[in-house]
Amino acid sequence: MKEVELNEIIASKEDGKYIINIGPQHPSTHGVLRFVVSLKGETLEYLIPHCGYIHRGIEKMCENLTYPQIIHLTDRMDYLSAHMNNEAVSLCVENALGIEVPERVKVIRTILSELQRIASHQLWWAAFGMDIGGLTCFFYGLRDREKVLDIFEESFGSRLLHSFICPGGLMQDIHPDFQKRVKEFIAYFRKKLPEYDQLLTGNVIFEQRTKGLGILTKAEAIDYGVTGPSGRASGFSCDIRKKHPYSAYDRVEFREILANEGDTYSRYKVRIEEMWESMNIIEQLIDQIPEGSFTAPMKAIIKVPEGEYTQRVETARGELAVYLVSTGDKNPYRMRFRTPNFSNLFVMNHLSAGAKIADLIAISGSLDLVIPDIDR
Amino acid sequence: MSFIYDFSSATQAIDQWLKANLSPTGAFVAELALVGLTILLAYAVIGLYLVYAERKVCAFMQNRVGPNRVGKWGLLQTMADLIKLLMKELIPIRKSDKLLFNVAPYLVIIASFLGIAAIPFAKGLHAIDFNIGVFYIMAVSSIGVIGILLAGWSSNSKYSLIGAMRSGAQVVSYELSVGLALLSVVIFSGSMQLSTIVESQANGWWILKGHLPAMISFVIFLIASTAEINRGPFDLAEAESELTAGFHTEYSGIRFAFFFLAEYMNMFIVAAMAATVFLGGWMPFHLGNLEAFNRVMDFIPPVVWFFGKTIFIIYLIMWFKWTFPRLRIDQLLTLEWKYLLPLNLLNTVVIAFLVLMGWYFK
Numbered sequence: 169m170k171e172v173e174l175n176e177i178i179a180s181k182e183d184g185k186y187i188i189n190i191g192p193q194h195p196s197t198h199g200v201l202r203f204v205v206s207l208k209g210e211t212l213e214y215l216i217p218h219c220g221y222i223h224r225g226i227e228k229m230c231e232n233l234t235y236p237q238i239i240h241l242t243d244r245m246d247y248l249s250a251h252m253n254n255e256a257v258s259l260c261v262e263n264a265l266g267i268e269v270p271e272r273v274k275v276i277r278t279i280l281s282e283l284q285r286i287a288s289h290q291l292w293w294a295a296f297g298m299d300i301g302g303l304t305c306f307f308y309g310l311r312d313r314e315k316v317l318d319i320f321e322e323s324f325g326s327r328l329l330h331s332f333i334c335p336g337g338l339m340q341d342i343h344p345d346f347q348k349r350v351k352e353f354i355a356y357f358r359k360k361l362p363e364y365d366q367l368l369t370g371n372v373i374f375e376q377r378t379k380g381l382g383i384l385t386k387a388e389a390i391d392y393g394v395t396g397p398s399g400r401a402s403g404f405s406c407d408i409r410k411k412h413p414y415s416a417y418d419r420v421e422f423r424e425i426l427a428n429e430g431d432t433y434s435r436y437k438v439r440i441e442e443m444w445e446s447m448n449i450i451e452q453l454i455d456q457i458p459e460g461s462f463t464a465p466m467k468a469i470i471k472v473p474e475g476e477y478t479q480r481v482e483t484a485r486g487e488l489a490v491y492l493v494s495t496g497d498k499n500p501y502r503m504r505f506r507t508p509n510f511s512n513l514f515v516m517n518h519l520s521a522g523a524k525i526a527d528l529i530a531i532s533g534s535l536d537l538v539i540p541d542i543d544r
Numbered sequence: 545m546s547f548i549y550d551f552s553s554a555t556q557a558i559d560q561w562l563k564a565n566l567s568p569t570g571a572f573v574a575e576l577a578l579v580g581l582t583i584l585l586a587y588a589v590i591g592l593y594l595v596y597a598e599r600k601v602c603a604f605m606q607n608r609v610g611p612n613r614v615g616k617w618g619l620l621q622t623m624a625d626l627i628k629l630l631m632k633e634l635i636p637i638r639k640s641d642k643l644l645f646n647v648a649p650y651l652v653i654i655a656s657f658l659g660i661a662a663i664p665f666a667k668g669l670h671a672i673d674f675n676i677g678v679f680y681i682m683a684v685s686s687i688g689v690i691g692i693l694l695a696g697w698s699s700n701s702k703y704s705l706i707g708a709m710r711s712g713a714q715v716v717s718y719e720l721s722v723g724l725a726l727l728s729v730v731i732f733s734g735s736m737q738l739s740t741i742v743e744s745q746a747n748g749w750w751i752l753k754g755h756l757p758a759m760i761s762f763v764i765f766l767i768a769s770t771a772e773i774n775r776g777p778f779d780l781a782e783a784e785s786e787l788t789a790g791f792h793t794e795y796s797g798i799r800f801a802f803f804f805l806a807e808y809m810n811m812f813i814v815a816a817m818a819a820t821v822f823l824g825g826w827m828p829f830h831l832g833n834l835e836a837f838n839r840v841m842d843f844i845p846p847v848v849w850f851f852g853k854t855i856f857i858i859y860l861i862m863w864f865k866w867t868f869p870r871l872r873i874d875q876l877l878t879l880e881w882k883y884l885l886p887l888n889l890l891n892t893v894v895i896a897f898l899v900l901m902g903w904y905f906k
Contacts, residue, residue, distance in 0.1 A: 376871075377869060
């Protein structure tokens with residue numbers, strides 16, 4: 169699909185082209201994302217994503233905030249991977265300071281990240297089902313996500329934006345019931361996850377709608393920088409947890425889920441498999457939480473030594489990289505986030521070439537876009 | 545209480561009373577008004593409670609409770625919704641075709657209203673009994689699509705237009721299958737009159753008497769009619785996640801309620817037709833010459849039989865909607881033109897052959 173400038177679209181509008189805006193207010197863009205779509209009947213001629221509707225200047229705001237404060241902003245980028253976002257900044261600052269966090273913190277961080285990944289994939293599954301017209305999926309997904317959010321709520325009082333992982337460790341210790349609840353949840357979700365397959369995976373309509381749709385080859389995935397489950401569905405082995413282990417990922421056994429087709433269906437399958445894999449990781453760690461402090465001894469005001477630091481983590485949607493430039497002050501000189509959704513969004517144009525409107529919704533659903541993460 | 549089993553005694557009594565007390569013209573007008581009023585009332589009540597039923601069924605499928613605040617078990621919820629919709633502002637759309645925009649919802653609701661008039665609810669409870677009843681219902685139900693097309697066209701909204709065009713392609717295609725599926729029973733019973741079709745099932749329903757071909761017809765009818773009334777998984781005309789609300793995006797207040805009500809009434813008509821034509825309508829479940837069994841079945845009033853069967857089929861249709869994802873437009877048309885229609889044509893030929901040779905249960 170050729171790249172077309174906005175001016176050209178406006179000009180071509182006079183030729184009687186059928187141009188519609190999908191978004192910024194639309195049930196299937198899951199946020200304020202706008203696609204300008206030119207149609208020929210039901211078929212897409214080209215698509216241009218417009219982002220920036222929820223740009224809050226988080227990177228610039230970071231320059232005037234202290235490191236513990238920045239944590240609270242990172243929640244608000246990819247709000248479905250809040251723990252991973254917090255962890256990215258925390259790890260970056262800890263590496264810069266040369267602090268080794270207690271073992272207990274590492275294990276808890278890993279468990280929380282995996283719980284968050286499950287919750288995120290559950291919501292993705294719910295919304296994806298709804299995107300392709302199966303409204304019941306939404307309630308099944310949210311029903312199980314609720315259990316994870318309840319665990320979060322019990323331990324740190326918030327369900328979505330936790331700000332729980334902070335430089336040096338955790339904000340506070342986990343709730344005494346945490347282990348018990350997580351085990352209950354794993355036992356519960358092992359029974360419930362097959363329901364997801366029953367409802368969607370084997371369905372003829374669903375397979376027709378998704379198989380062979382929006383194919384992204386491995387080379388294209390690397391070119392566009394598509395990471396996370398969407399990249400792995402194209403056979404691009406890009407799991408940061410495996411490649412550059414952080415926290416407790418070096419001591420757990422898990423598979424990196426890969427698929428080769430690169431179509432919407434394999435993106436779906438990869439995420440379902442990742443939920444199983446996340447449960448395996450949690451089960452390996454939940455009984456191994458060492459005793460100890462929940463935070464390393466930190467100074468009241470964190471001053472990162474002068475230099476450039478970077479840290480990558482695997483969020484539920486792909487690779488989040490934090491790039492930090494410090495001049496030795498209590499605020500960063502420059503903070504830059506390489507967010508997964510931004511790169512994932514821009515394959516939309518490529519994937520939806522010649523697709524139908526319904527396919528566009530299925531493809532954008534399968535990429536699992538979180539709009540505030542794109543705009544930051 | 546005998547009128548429960550045969551309404552004609554009650555209707556004849558009313559007829560005689562009116563004729564005795566009024567001039568012939570007056571009696572005629574009064575009867576027209578009475579029948580019209582009854583159907584209108586039935587229409588509103590059935591429509592509202594189908595909406596309620598849908599909400600309860602979908603809640604049941606989705607691990608929810610559903611409406612439970614207004615009235616006992618939320619029974620008055622849809623009434624409250626109706627009052628709300630009645631009081632809402634009818635938002636005028638700039639650059640819309642005012643006349644067509646206003647006419648469209650009425651066309652849709654009139655089409656379903658005409659359809660319900662020809663449905664035999666029970667013995668003697670049948671407003672118009674044509675000799676072409678099946679054909680009539682087919683004909684009036686296709687008026688509705690004009691309303692949908694007009695709504696999409698006159699709204700001056702791109703989403704609406706796409707929804708309307710989808711709906712046009714869909715309804716025109718699937719009408720063929722609906723017609724052919726109904727034709728199979730017309731061939732079996734040798735009549736298009738709905739009362740005759742029901743009477744012909746006194747010794748067994750057509751779905752059983754016509755064995756395999758009739759069952760194929762029944763399944764095709766269910767699929768095709770679900771598509772014809774634009775319900776999930778064929779709800780492409782609305783396609784909430786793609787076109788926000790499709791053809792009725794720009795409608796508000798009671799005009800929207802008309803579309804909404806018509807959709808549910810069309811579902812009722814389709815279910816009632818399936819019940820009447822394939823499952824014996826108000827006719828109790830009879831098995832050949834098993835006298836005792838048939839007498840027990842006769843004890844259940846025809847109204848209960850009719851609504852029982854209709855509600856069963858409505859539940860099936862709702863079950864599809866809340867379980868399956870939506871088809872894409874090309875897949876939808878492929879399903880009709882490449883699979884259902886050829887199968888249906890073949891099936892019709894087979895049925896004609898069966899009837900010719902007498903190879904079905906008489």
